[in-house]
Amino acid sequence: MIPLLDLRAQYQGVSHEIEAAALRVLSSGQYVMGPEVEAFEQAFAGYCNVRHAIAVNSGTSALHLALLAAGVGQGHEVITTPFTFVATTAAICLAGARPVFVDIDPVSLNLDPTHIAAAITPRTRAILPVHLHGMTADMDPILSIARQAGIHVIEDACQAHGALYHGRRAGSMGISGCFSFYPGKNLGAAGEGGMVVTDDDDQAAHIRCLRDWGQEGRYNHVMRGFNYRMDALQAAILGVKLRHLEAWTEARRAHARRYDSLLRGSAVETPHEISGCRHVYHVYAVRSAARGLLRAALASRGVDTGMHYPRPVHLQKAYADLGYREGDFPCAETAAEQVLSLPLYPELSERQIDIVAAAVRSDAYAA
Template sequence: MAALRVPLVDLQAQYRSLKPEIMEAFGEVLDEMQLFLGPRTRAFEQQFASYCECLYGVGVSSGTDALVLALRACDIGPGDEVITVSNTFIATVEAIAMVGARPVFVDVDPITYLMDWRQLEGVLSEHTKAILPVHLYGHAAEMGPIMEFARAHDLRVIEDASQAHGATYNGRRVGSFGDVGCFSLYYSKNLGAFGEAGICTTNNEELAERLRMVRDHGSRVRYQHEVIGGNYRLDELQAAVLLLKMPYLEQWNQARQQHARFYTERLGDIVAQVPQFRPWATHVYCYYVVQVEGRDEFRMSLEHEGIGTNVHYPVPLHLQPACAKYGYTRGMLPVTEAASERIVSLPMYPELTAEQLELVVMTVQKALLAGAHQA
């Protein structure tokens, strides 16, 4: 009998549970052959927007493209500065660079790894045009003071909610606070397509119209191009999958939260730090991120036992070669830098079984105890 393995994410498990409905939905799309900007895209846009307590949803081709389109819709471009964080996936900064603006980094809270809004004042300049907070790992950023600061200084707010589908701040869904909310629907996210997809949410009708134009070659009417846009459309096959998955999102998030509680109860006294959430937020655990000493040896030990891990993210963006031109050096964001050396993500997906969860916990305990003895 093969030894039980626990991957970081098991995409097959979710697919198997939905396969008949998915294949039927694909068949309907292919029979109709309206392959983009069709009825399923429109239905998904409305459902997801309503779920996020927003009036408008604009489906796009990826989470990265959602960020680019949001910045463009907010007229952010060359000469502008956008305040964000370095502890995030590079798409956050790529989008800022792609519109010709400059990212300006602030450090993060050491407990949540989220934007420390207290540092906003210190980096504000005459060129600051927007704030781009990231709802990282599934936890909402502290949007109250961020929005107050933005209103006080007439700044746009674009939420990167790519890892936080369904997370809330003071009872309100992320993606509904700023001018635009941006979600990745990458296949491994809480709500994932079968490949690449994304969506923008907004309560501003004018911004929604701009987003729709830019995603479709700058057109409201075919072959009439009001602005230079691009091809950022969500296709109907992906929309069909997302529409089918939407009713399960809350159930899947609750399963993630239940798994996280189990991990935390069993590992809270073992690892250096378990994920924590503030009383004003909910956490939907796109990733379950702990801190450990001797991370590389720890990961190798788990891998040897068939337990998948990852690091989100091992090198902060301000220290990446791609961002060298922005002039940041080691020591400028000490909290981010310290965390990046110890964080590690454990397996997290709704379909984890009790047996798998127990195996992860036991293997973590064994690896850390062995490391302590060696030290």
């Protein structure tokens, strides 16, 4: 079986560094926040070319706090995409606001800027684009629309560690950017973790306070906050992995280029890297009108696949109260029916890629 993701292979490549970092934390007696978290924050801020990085316990928490710090709350609206993991929408609701969806671009699968202006109302407080699958949204028009409307842009960069948009790091373009370190991410912890990055001093101070029970100093609670602190063990492990992230990213990109070449002229549509941008291929998602047949054919040949995501958020039962219906966002709905993720991780071998591509090109299914 060729797995969709192999975290054990990654661990084997850095096991000595990881174990040394873990033992350092265990022997320190400092298990929550502390110097390990501060060191990782500084390193990640440098990686993203921003002034501040605030570590939290998950990507969802990062989104939640970024929204709150930007002034999003009860009665407000936040514009976002329906074609994403549900956490993006959940964070908006946790902040007390209403998610307002607009359709995606059929090529990039990211938020389509041409639909945003029509969705803005007096209640709109932010735009929350998602850099899906490791490819940045088209940020220049999004930022321009936001400036004209006097609203914030908060980037969901949870799948886009190291992605570039015309030379700018994902997460560095809006008032803040949010990352997840869930184990399967390009930069993944040995558990949960997240980060908010920003160049805004006030945003950073607000988020630091919110993540630790709203404290400014021990037992001085100046606002109602949360227990969203990062564990020192996760920070130490992530600090080790961050040093390898660029090499892993280039391996992902090389694998994607090989897939692109081998699948050229096949019945599937391969992912697009938008001109001037750097795709980091959190997943390598092809499109097929016969996805079910393709997935079954690949499984019969020992190839694992994934679906990111088979049902758009506006059609999820949990968000039926938002009032959206089938047909409201046709590009997102079509993508949800067609997208299939092929195995892709840095340790994947060329031979494995060749096997997967040959299975995709086989005549075992009808496109």
